[in-house]
Amino acid sequence: MIVVLARLAIHPTLTQQFLDTAGQLVLASRQEPGCLGYELLSEGEGRYAFLERYRDPEAAQAHRKTDHFRTLGRAMGPFIDGPLQVIQLSGIDERAEAGA
Amino acid sequence: MIVVLARLAIHPTLTQQFLDTAGQLVLASRQEPGCLGYELLSEGEGRYAFLERYRDPEAAQAHRKTDHFRTLGRAMGPFIDGPLQVIQLSGIDERAEAGA
Numbered sequence: 001m002i003v004v005l006a007r008l009a010i011h012p013t014l015t016q017q018f019l020d021t022a023g024q025l026v027l028a029s030r031q032e033p034g035c036l037g038y039e040l041l042s043e044g045e046g047r048y049a050f051l052e053r054y055r056d057p058e059a060a061q062a063h064r065k066t067d068h069f070r071t072l073g074r075a076m077g078p079f080i081d082g083p084l085q086v087i088q089l090s091g092i093d094e095r096a097e098a099g100a
Numbered sequence: 101m102i103v104v105l106a107r108l109a110i111h112p113t114l115t116q117q118f119l120d121t122a123g124q125l126v127l128a129s130r131q132e133p134g135c136l137g138y139e140l141l142s143e144g145e146g147r148y149a150f151l152e153r154y155r156d157p158e159a160a161q162a163h164r165k166t167d168h169f170r171t172l173g174r175a176m177g178p179f180i181d182g183p184l185q186v187i188q189l190s191g192i193d194e195r196a197e198a199g200a
Binding site: 042 | 139187188191
């Protein structure tokens with residue numbers, strides 16, 4: 001299982017256009033077979049983050065090759081203020097975690 | 101709804117003790133009434149993160165006042181290498197997100 005947190009800042013005057021486009025990306029991404037969760041979250045002060053969850057690394061890669069990711073990602077470009085920060089995490093075997 | 105990503109590095113020689121203690125914190129936290137999700141994830145190279153989800157800000161605060169958080173948090177202290185980074189995010193009304 002793979003979790004991705006993609007953090008970004010948005011130009012304040014373009015917030016609603018961003019939310020409209022982001023909403024489309026959220027809805028389309030959730031339809032992907034390997035996508036276990038996809039949501040937009042706010043960090044406040046014009047900062048947002050996509051929290052994404054995939055069945056495996058292959059599903060995470062497949063997401064980045066979808067038409068909706070490419071098209072909507074490009075459309076969002078002008079709204080974004082500065083670089084993205086992408087944090088990728090992987091699940092840990094719960095038994096190992098609990099010292100079983 | 102509140103999401104927290106608490107990122108930390110672990111001294112490599114203390115990994116299993118960390119995983120044992122972290123596993124107890126995960127299991128205990130999931131029992132909290134306002135906790136919607138609590139998991140330990142790996143970022144690789146000795147870096148881990150707790151991904152936590154709460155019903156509301158009050159539930160997120162209540163977590164930090166629980167005995168298990170205080171006790172196990174203190175127990176984990178010696179395993180942690182450097183400062184924690186805590187990213188707190190809040191849910192966005194999905195209708196606003198989809199431009200409804």
